[in-house]
Amino acid sequence: MDEVIRAAITLGARIAEPGEFTERAVLNGKLDLVQAESIADLINARTALQASLSLANLEGSLSRKAMAIRESLLHVISRLEAALDFSEEGYEFISGGDARAIVERAVAESSALLETYRRGRATRSGLNAVILGRPNAGKSTLLNRLVGSDRAIVTPIPGTTRDIVRETIEIGGLPVTIADTAGLRESGDLVESIGIDRARRAAESSDVVLYLVDASVGLTEEDRSELARWRDAWVIYTKTDLTPAPEGTIGISVIAERGIDELLSRLDQLVRERFAAPEGSLVNERQYQAVVECVDALRAALGSMEAGHDEQIILVDLYRASTALGLLTGAITHEEIFDEIFSKFCIGK
Numbered sequence: 021m022d023e024v025i026r027a028a029i030t031l032g033a034r035i036a037e038p039g040e041f042t043e044r045a046v047l048n049g050k051l052d053l054v055q056a057e058s059i060a061d062l063i064n065a066r067t068a069l070q071a072s073l074s075l076a077n078l079e080g081s082l083s084r085k086a087m088a089i090r091e092s093l094l095h096v097i098s099r100l101e102a103a104l105d106f107s108e109e110g111y112e113f114i115s116g117g118d119a120r121a122i123v124e125r126a127v128a129e130s131s132a133l134l135e136t137y138r139r140g141r142a143t144r145s146g147l148n149a150v151i152l153g154r155p156n157a158g159k160s161t162l163l164n165r166l167v168g169s170d171r172a173i174v175t176p177i178p179g180t181t182r183d184i185v186r187e188t189i190e191i192g193g194l195p196v197t198i199a200d201t202a203g204l205r206e207s208g209d210l211v212e213s214i215g216i217d218r219a220r221r222a223a224e225s226s227d228v229v230l231y232l233v234d235a236s237v238g239l240t241e242e243d244r245s246e247l248a249r250w251r252d253a254w255v256i257y258t259k260t261d262l263t264p265a266p267e268g269t270i271g272i273s274v275i276a277e278r279g280i281d282e283l284l285s286r287l288d289q290l291v292r293e294r295f296a297a298p299e300g301s302l303v304n305e306r307q308y309q310a311v312v313e314c315v316d317a318l319r320a321a322l323g324s325m326e327a328g329h330d331e332q333i334i335l336v337d338l339y340r341a342s343t344a345l346g347l348l349t350g351a352i353t354h355e356e357i358f359d360e361i362f363s364k365f366c367i368g369k
């Protein structure tokens with residue numbers, strides 16, 4: 021293959037720059053910027069859900085939403101401009117009430133786009149679940165079962181796990197990183213107490229805490245005081261092959277392979293409800309900042325309308341908003357944005 025490439029280069033060909041084919045498609049109006057970014061997203065997608073969201077944006081879901089908002093703003097802009105041109109004659113091309121209603125709708129739609137970003141970000145980076153519980157509750161056993169390998173050491177000795185052990189699995193189409201942690205207890209052992217600190221810190225920044233309680237031991241005072249810190253935690257009773265879980269609680273037994281599917285489907289539901297992004301989501305910081313700028317400008321325009329300012333003042337902010345959306349889709353282009361986007365591509369795309 022190298023020989024063929026060398027021969028082609030001798031005959032005048034050259035190696036393509038990163039993202040060059042996609043960039044050309046953009047320059048020739050075949051793709052807009054959001055679609056071009058989606059190609060890179062699609063290549064980098066780690067799960068089926070990520071891939072399908074990227075594909076939706078490649079097909080134009082996000083671009084269509086942004087363009088629709090921008091068109092409604094251009095409608096208002098052109099009429100306000102016309103009113104300026106004929107200001108002597110006192111013509112009105114759009115009523116103040118209509119203009120405000122359109123801008124208000126644009127604010128609502130842009131804000132809804134911003135909301136998709138939080139979800140969109142979860143779609144890219146996935147979720148974090150942290151397993152907490154007293155020593156010997158069966159945390160490492162659960163992690164091993166979920167990842168399907170002997171990732172963490174399991175022994176009957178309380179205090180086996182010290183450091184955090186993390187593994188990523190796919191649940192509900194998203195990557196979910198599961199952290200197994202040191203069992204929570206008062207410990208005089210320096211290494212163990214550092215591990216316990218780390219466990220709590222990991223839980224603080226996690227999306228969901230799975231708090232395991234050994235059903236054969238039951239809920240202890242220590243569990244209660246610990247659970248007071250993790251109000252949204254899911255309490256899961258383990259080792260239900262030895263003692264059944266209390267009525268109405270989640271129970272699992274890894275040894276008897278009981279309740280695991282149910283736990284997984286609860287996680288799957290959580291992922292879908294809270295984090296799966298809708299089609300046409302903002303998926304990166306560039307897109308997000310563009311819409312932040314748009315909302316900011318629209319709010320300023322509304323403020324001017326309410327204060328009864330001149331068209332000129334209102335127009336400044338409406339232009340700022342429509343430019344932000346134009347930069348988002350690439351309807352308006354800036355050289356440095358192009359470089360930034362296409363330099364991240366791999367060669368030959």
Ligand SMILES: Nc1nc2c(ncn2[C@@H]2O[C@H](COP(=O)(O)OP(=O)(O)OP(=O)(O)O)[C@@H](O)[C@H]2O)c(=O)[nH]1
Pocket residue numbers: 153154155156157158159160161162173174175176177178179180181182201202203204258259260261262272273274275276
């Ligand atoms: N009968 C039964 N035993 C279990 C089950 N799950 C775990 N165990 C046992 O409980 C003991 C402790 O399990 P681990 O998974 O190491 O517990 P841990 O919570 O990680 O403990 P630390 O790391 O010390 O905090 C081991 O002997 C496991 O074999 C279960 O479902 N049923």
Ligand SMILES: [Mg+2]
Pocket residue numbers: 159160161172173174180181200201203
């Ligand atoms: Mg452990």
